[in-house]
Structures are given as C-alpha cells and as structure tokens.
Amino acid sequence: MKINKIYYVAALLLSTWACQEPVESTNERAALIDAVKEEYAPDKRVALFDVEASQDTLSGETNLPQALSALKAKMDEKGLNYVDNVALLPAADLDGNTKGVVTISVANIRSAPKHSAELATQATMGMPVNVLKKEGSWYLVQTPDDYISWVDAAGIAVMDEQGFNAWTQEExxxxxxxxxxxxxxxxxxxxxxxxxAGNVLALKGESKSRYKIALPDGREGYINKSEAEPFEAWLAERSLSDQNLINTAKSMMGIPYLWGGTSIKGVDCSGFTKTIYYLNGQVIPRDASQQINEGDLVDSEKNWDKLEVGDLLFFGKPATDSTSERVIHVGMWIGNGSFIHSRGRVRVSSFDPNSANFDEYELGRYLRTKRIRQVPSERIISVDKIIN
Structure with a gap:
C-alpha cells in the first residue's frame, strides 16, 4: 500500500511538472508583450493594448490589430506556442454600431464606466467618436484627438456607418x-x-431671426441666428490670426478651472488651449504632455522676444539625473510679455516684474515654448475633417 502511494504521488508530481511551462518561455512572452506595447501603445490615453499571457494563452483586448499581428509574428519567430484569445475592438456585440456623435452640449468622458470616476476629458455636441465597446449604460469611445475613455449612453447617439454618413452629409x-x-x-x-460654444447642429431651415436645427439624436428646435453661423462660412473665417486667437481666449476670462474640462463650462490648463484652437478650426492633442510634442521649438531660455501670439508655453519640472521631465501646465502667449492660462480660473499673467499680473510662480517653473500654429502635424487636424 505504501509503495502504491509513492507511485501515485510521483505520477501526480510528474503530471503537474509536465503541464507547467518553463519560466523562460513565460518571461519571454511577457517581454514580447511589453516590447509591442512600447512600440504601438506607449501612451495608454490614446491607444489600447491590454494584453497578457497566461502560460500559452494570450488574453485581453486591443483596438490595434496591427499591434496584435506584430506580437504574434514575434512569437512565431521565437518558436513560442500561443492560443489567441485577445478581443479586437470594436466589440462584435455592437452589431456594427461603432460610430457615435455627442448629443448634449458637453459630454463628460470618464476614466471608468461610472459617474464617480475621474473626468478624463470632455466632448461637445456634434463631435464624432469611435465606439469601441459597451458596458452597462456606458460606452468606451475614442475621440478625434484619440483619447480613449467612457461616456454615459445618454451623452451620445450611437450609429452604424450608414447613419453616421447621413449625419456628416447634413448641412x-x-x-x-x-x-x-x-x-x-x-x-x-x-x-x-x-x-x-462650438456645438455643431444640423440645419433644417431658417426664418428671419431663427435657424431650425436638429440635434444628432433627432430632436429638433430653434436657435437665434445672432448666436450661430453656417459651419462652412464659420470655418472659412478661422484663419488662426493673432486677433482671432486672442479674442477667443479672452472671451473665456474668469471661467473656472475644471480638471478634465474642455468647454466653456470649465477648463483645465490644456483643455483651455485645446478649446482656443478648436474654436478657431483646429483639433490639437488633449494634454499638456502631448501638446509639448507638437510644433517647433521657439524658446527654452526665457527670451520672450522670440514668441508670437498663439505659441504654447509649457511649465513643470525639468529632468534630473534620477527623474524624467514632468510637464504640468500650459498657457498661450498673447504678446506684450503676457500669456493666458487656466489656473484656478482663466487669467492673464505676465513675465514683466513691473506688471500687476507678474507671475513669479509660473516663471520659476517655465520649461519651453512651442509653436503649433501653421506647423504641419499628423496630430493637428482641421475641424472640418472630423465634422464633414
């Protein structure tokens, strides 16, 4: 009896050992996943590659089919076996309803599918989004600036390709x-x-003083002509001139700071610069740490004579031997030694020590200035390319 027990235990241990994959293979798979993630999705705010390997099974989800293909090619090259259980987004259960248009004045887009989650960003009425998946009454969406977060179903009209094309073709x-x-x-x-400001609606008719309009979800109504303009005519006026940028920025003076805000109802620092440019016909990246990667370097030595209206000034903590640079704040240059930014509220600050608006705090954490106006970039697109 004792000998039989010994044989049984030995057989069980041998079976368990045989089912376990060598640690080297497990580590190699993890390393390949990390390498692909670093190449294709280094910024999780704008790219989703949530993939892991459990023994020889790949699981998780991604909206980057090219990244998943690259991972499998690398595993094939290394001779590593795998079972592909990774979900590609948009999710199949959306039944082709992978487009959406914001249908309330300002949609709060959150970091998780619940109202108590952090406000990641906002999108305004008429803004198209790509719908990736649904969870309860929430949709995971990607905005035109590529931000990926969750919006309540009440905030968007979900459409298939045909419905979306019909909306974009509306005047x-x-x-x-x-x-x-x-x-x-x-x-x-x-x-x-x-x-x-910036809400886009379908034009259905007009009278002497009113436009008859339709919202993206089909609701209809009337707005004052004095407060709106045909989209194409408005777009033709968006020249990114000094005066347009200054007028837009100063029209928001005193608006409260709101983390994640990108609308007239409240803005954070990068949401403010983003809104200035959006209301002048350009969609720029969402966050200061993304905006700083755009455009041409203008100054890093506090030589304000080099700056032009519309230049973006970045603030934060410079890199050290042990830490990376941290971009914390951004504002827009408006000339005469001054810039406008959202800190507590939208305000004008100056680098002139003799000015009543002298901002010693921001001067002390100044990093550099970039020029994005009229500088070609794949990450800066005209509003008409997303609306029409």
Missing part, C-alpha cells in the same frame, strides 16, 4: 455664442437643450 450650423439654448419653437416656450 450644419455651429453655435458661436458662449452659452445658449435650443428652444422647441420660435416663441422660446420650452427648452430642448442648452448649448456651448
């Missing part, structure tokens, strides 16, 4: 006031929706 108007409303009728008897 549009853009709301040019700061804050306003869509009314049910021309007598303004009942509100349909509120509006913020």
């Amino acid at each position: 549009k108007v853009i709301y040019t006031g700061l804050l306003g409303y869509v009314y049910e009728d021309e007598n303004e008897s009942m509100m349909v929706s509120d509006l913020t």
Whole structure:
C-alpha cells in the first residue's frame, strides 16, 4: 500500500511538472508583450493594448490589430506556442454600431464606466467618436484627438456607418455664442437643450431671426441666428490670426478651472488651449504632455522676444539625473510679455516684474515654448475633417 502511494504521488508530481511551462518561455512572452506595447501603445490615453499571457494563452483586448499581428509574428519567430484569445475592438456585440456623435452640449468622458470616476476629458455636441465597446449604460469611445475613455449612453447617439454618413452629409450650423439654448419653437416656450460654444447642429431651415436645427439624436428646435453661423462660412473665417486667437481666449476670462474640462463650462490648463484652437478650426492633442510634442521649438531660455501670439508655453519640472521631465501646465502667449492660462480660473499673467499680473510662480517653473500654429502635424487636424 505504501509503495502504491509513492507511485501515485510521483505520477501526480510528474503530471503537474509536465503541464507547467518553463519560466523562460513565460518571461519571454511577457517581454514580447511589453516590447509591442512600447512600440504601438506607449501612451495608454490614446491607444489600447491590454494584453497578457497566461502560460500559452494570450488574453485581453486591443483596438490595434496591427499591434496584435506584430506580437504574434514575434512569437512565431521565437518558436513560442500561443492560443489567441485577445478581443479586437470594436466589440462584435455592437452589431456594427461603432460610430457615435455627442448629443448634449458637453459630454463628460470618464476614466471608468461610472459617474464617480475621474473626468478624463470632455466632448461637445456634434463631435464624432469611435465606439469601441459597451458596458452597462456606458460606452468606451475614442475621440478625434484619440483619447480613449467612457461616456454615459445618454451623452451620445450611437450609429452604424450608414447613419453616421447621413449625419456628416447634413448641412450644419455651429453655435458661436458662449452659452445658449435650443428652444422647441420660435416663441422660446420650452427648452430642448442648452448649448456651448462650438456645438455643431444640423440645419433644417431658417426664418428671419431663427435657424431650425436638429440635434444628432433627432430632436429638433430653434436657435437665434445672432448666436450661430453656417459651419462652412464659420470655418472659412478661422484663419488662426493673432486677433482671432486672442479674442477667443479672452472671451473665456474668469471661467473656472475644471480638471478634465474642455468647454466653456470649465477648463483645465490644456483643455483651455485645446478649446482656443478648436474654436478657431483646429483639433490639437488633449494634454499638456502631448501638446509639448507638437510644433517647433521657439524658446527654452526665457527670451520672450522670440514668441508670437498663439505659441504654447509649457511649465513643470525639468529632468534630473534620477527623474524624467514632468510637464504640468500650459498657457498661450498673447504678446506684450503676457500669456493666458487656466489656473484656478482663466487669467492673464505676465513675465514683466513691473506688471500687476507678474507671475513669479509660473516663471520659476517655465520649461519651453512651442509653436503649433501653421506647423504641419499628423496630430493637428482641421475641424472640418472630423465634422464633414
């Protein structure tokens, strides 16, 4: 009996050992996943490659089919076996409804599918998004600046390709006031929706003083002509001139700071610079740490004479022998030794020690200035390319 027990234990140990993969292979798979992630999705804010290997099974999800193909090619090259259980997004259960258009004045887009999650960014009415998957009443979406986060289903109209194409082909108007409303009728008897600057709506008709419009979800109403403009005419005026940029920025003076905000209702520092450029016809990257990678270097020595209106000034902590640079803040140069930025509220600061707006704090953490206006970039696109 004792001998049989010994044989049984030995057989069990041998079987367990046989089912276990060598540690070297497990580590090699993990290293290959890390290498592909670093190459294709170094910034998780704008690319999703959440893949892991458990023994010889690849699991997780990604919206980058080329990255998954690259990973499998590397594993083939190394002679590593694998079972591909990685979900490619958009998810199959969306049934082709992989497009969406924001249908409220400002949609809060959060880091997780719940209202208590951190506000990652915002998107305004008429803004298209790519829909990646659904969880409960939330959609994982990717905005035109590539940001990937979650939006409540009430904030977007989800469409298939045909429905989305029909929306993009509609004649549009853009709301040019700061804050306003869509009314049910021309007598303004009942509100349909509120509006913020940059909201885009479909044009259905007009009278002497009103535009008849439709929201992306089909609701209809009327807006004041004095507070809106046909989209194409508006776009033709967006020359990124000094005065346009300054007027747009100063129209938001005093607006409160809001982490994740990118609208007239509240902005963080990079959301403010993003909104300035959006309201002048350009979509730029979302965060300061992304914006700093765009354009041409203008200054890093506090030589303010080199700066032009529209240049972006970046602030933070420089790199040391043991730490990387940290980009914490951004503002826009408006000339005469001054820049405008969102810190606590939208405000104008100066680097002139004799100015009442002298900002010694920001001067002390200044990093450098970049020029993005009229500098070609794949990450800076015209608004008409996403709306039409």
